[in-house]
Amino acid sequence: MQELRALGYWKSDDNLTWPHPICFVDLSQDPTLQAKVVEYLKKGECWVACAGFSFCRLCGTPNGSYNQTDGYYEWPSGLAHYLEVHHVRLPDAFVNHVCSEPIARTLPDDLAEIAYDVSWWKSQRGWHDGSQVELVPFRSYYDSVGALSLTAVTQPVTAAQLKFVRRFADFSFFSTLALRETLRSGEPLLLQHEFHAAEVPELTEEARALGLTLTHRRYTSREEYLQHIR
Numbered sequence: 072m073q074e075l076r077a078l079g080y081w082k083s084d085d086n087l088t089w090p091h092p093i094c095f096v097d098l099s100q101d102p103t104l105q106a107k108v109v110e111y112l113k114k115g116e117c118w119v120a121c122a123g124f125s126f127c128r129l130c131g132t133p134n135g136s137y138n139q140t141d142g143y144y145e146w147p148s149g150l151a152h153y154l155e156v157h158h159v160r161l162p163d164a165f166v167n168h169v170c171s172e173p174i175a176r177t178l179p180d181d182l183a184e185i186a187y188d189v190s191w192w193k194s195q196r197g198w199h200d201g202s203q204v205e206l207v208p209f210r211s212y213y214d215s216v217g218a219l220s221l222t223a224v225t226q227p228v229t230a231a232q233l234k235f236v237r238r239f240a241d242f243s244f245f246s247t248l249a250l251r252e253t254l255r256s257g258e259p260l261l262l263q264h265e266f267h268a269a270e271v272p273e274l275t276e277e278a279r280a281l282g283l284t285l286t287h288r289r290y291t292s293r294e295e296y297l298q299h300i301r
């Protein structure tokens with residue numbers, strides 16, 4: 072059996088018992104050592120890709136979508152961000168491991184041969200209770216994305232309108248008949264549930280010229296976003 076230790080998984084709505092990064096913030100740490108740890112984390116082998124992004128618990132930016140490993144530890148790819156941006160200092164056991172300059176080992180292909188340890192990480196409590204840490208203003212990912220929907224304002228539905236709608240992946244495989252019927256009914260078409268606000272003005276203008284109304288509604292919370300994608 073090869074032991075593999077979980078590292079750097081933070082508390083979330085789904086995992087309330089994991090540690091919170093705010094308790095690991097240490098502004099007085101040695102920057103050279105910290106840089107060494109960051110470099111080590113970044114060069115870890117990509118191990119498992121995850122579905123979707125993880126979000127930084129301290130500033131809200133999308134942060135990483137896969138896991139990395141050196142064969143001893145296994146961590147989310149966004150972990151380096153916490154060190155670089157938020158001055159998180161990882162437990163001494165890991166820092167000492169990095170300083171010993173271990174040679175990465177390969178993990179067995181058969182997952183049954185890996186003894187995965189989460190208890191060590193779960194027992195980490197950081198350096199303080201976090202109450203003294205001043206956070207940067209929280210930038211929510213949901214401030215910039217939202218759902219995009221489209222309604223036809225002119226009748227009958229034109230070929231140019233259908234062509235415009237088809238540009239969106241959600242509708243590229245829809246039959247002309249189905250799209251035409253929906254547009255004709257006056258029901259809004261939900262084009263994309265995750266659309267970046269920066270792209271909206273130009274598309275809105277293009278849609279308007281074709282007799283379509285494009286609506287971009289920003290999400291205000293993770294719950295709202297999840298409701299849409301489910």
Ligand SMILES: [Zn+2]
Nearest residue numbers: 127129130131
């Ligand atoms: Zn952050």
